[in-house]
Amino acid sequence: MRNFVLRIHNIVACTRTISFEFFPPKDKSGMIGVLEKIKSLKSYSPDFISITYGAGGYTRRFSEELIMQVKAEHDLEVMAHLTCIGHSVDELDAILRRWDKSGIDNIIALRGDLPKDGFRNSNINSTFQYASDLIKFIDENYSFCIGAACYPECHPESISIEDDLSFAKLKVENGAEFLITQLFYDNDDFYRFVERARSQGITVPIIPGVLPVLSAKQTRRFTSLCGARIPSNLAAKLNKYENDDKSARAMGVDYAIKQVESLWDYGVCGVHFYVLNRSYSVSKILDSLKLDRQLI
Template sequence: MRIDEIIETSDEPTFSFEFFPPKTDESEVLLHEALETLREMQPSFVSVTYGAGGSSRDRTINVVRNLRVEHGLEAMAHLTCVGATKDEIRTVLSQMRDAGIDNVLALRGDPPGGEEKFSPTPGGFGSSPELTALIAEEFPFAVGGAAYPEPHPDARHDDDDVQTAKAKVEAGAKFLITQIFYDNADYFSFVNRLRDEGIDVPVIPGLMPITSIGQSRGFLKKIGARIPEGYRRELDAREDDPDAIKSLGISYATLQAAELLAQGAPGIHFITMNRSPATRAILSTLRLHRPWERTPEAPAGPQGVAAQA
């Protein structure tokens, strides 16, 4: 089923999970363990990432196919412009269509390892709106796009991320999923600016709880996700207590998601890192308290914490 139809027909917010294709036998075991656990949470859909340079292209298609056939989950394949010509991308899209995939997340993609700047492959696409247009014009998929509440590392000016998201929608994207962020004010501001531009597609927040100091200082720095000062201070105070960091991260993400849903976000897209405990704890709490059925007079979650820091 198409994700845009899932969002449109759902009586409640959508909850979705993001996985990456396993590269080793050990990581494959972790993925299947996470899938077995998270499948019980009945996600609206799941997505599978795509390696730089197409390094995991075949694995992505196989994982998405297995998610549909073996696990009964609606799955979306990520697709990037990196390392492929337009004709090669058409071939990949044909393989996805033949595999029964209905949804594709069209991305520009990060530069291959060792390269600082994105450079189009000769004969390939130079941007995600171009890729989106090809998919929308030539294939039957529901196309999604990425959005950046905080500035993308390659943003040329303050309004660049809004204009790029607008270009994706005009090219055929039916929904947007954001990059990870930790201050809800960034999300609300970004969505308001999109609405001012006449863009009304669903914008699903992408969230990932911080469960280790290494994660916050490594991966999040790499993708440019800003950790609000107050949250950073509390994480640093627990540097020598991994369990306390994990507990704080899950609590913060739960409050963050609750505020987003209470203020009208259409769902939450959990970046799982192929593990289940944190996502399961957060989603279980949200479904128990159902914040989307309440409208608080003033934000009281992580946005407020950040503002006080």
């Protein structure tokens, strides 16, 4: 019988959550290192750990292996990522049946990255083209708690903020019980997004995603990929530490402390940290803040 207490939608209803996202290793030898990072952050009592879905078949196997190990050996609730790009409905169904039998309760359903030439000239085998389609399929056939992604500053492929918000709403209508945002560095962008979402009737929990700066180059690359804006005050600091990753990381910790503190004061239901398989920055942030997780 499925444990409904461990569904993220229900966890968020009882406490303000802290969660961490990891990605699978590229090979078997990297598994130990990832598990060590997860173990090092376990002392912060995360409400759940999310494991991303590998871009290729080889790393997808390690995604599943990591999910099962964290669930079974580390007594941590896991949110498994699942993307529909590159999968037939039969393949997706087989994955979901395995996860269901293994006791996975929570899934975040995503589209995944498109091939560089899109669908038109690709041999990619995909039954579903959108995350909303995958969400509907899971909701109609399984009892997982389903999460979805959202974009405070608009998805790079959306034609407008209104258009993007309609896709977020469709995900919820199709069965998503909570949303986790893409990274952002200006909290006002998140606050405006929440206000717009609520005005459109989106009532599910919206968990902000935070990525601490690790280097100037990496931050620019990630924001470029997801369409996030770098505010002028952060841009100046990135320029200052362009060739000094150690100082950039220290600055990133300070910046994230202020960012999370503001989000917590705003009353967010939780914070989801994009760890990038590195525990140092998140440890420093949480040691500094000592967040009260009681509901307000």
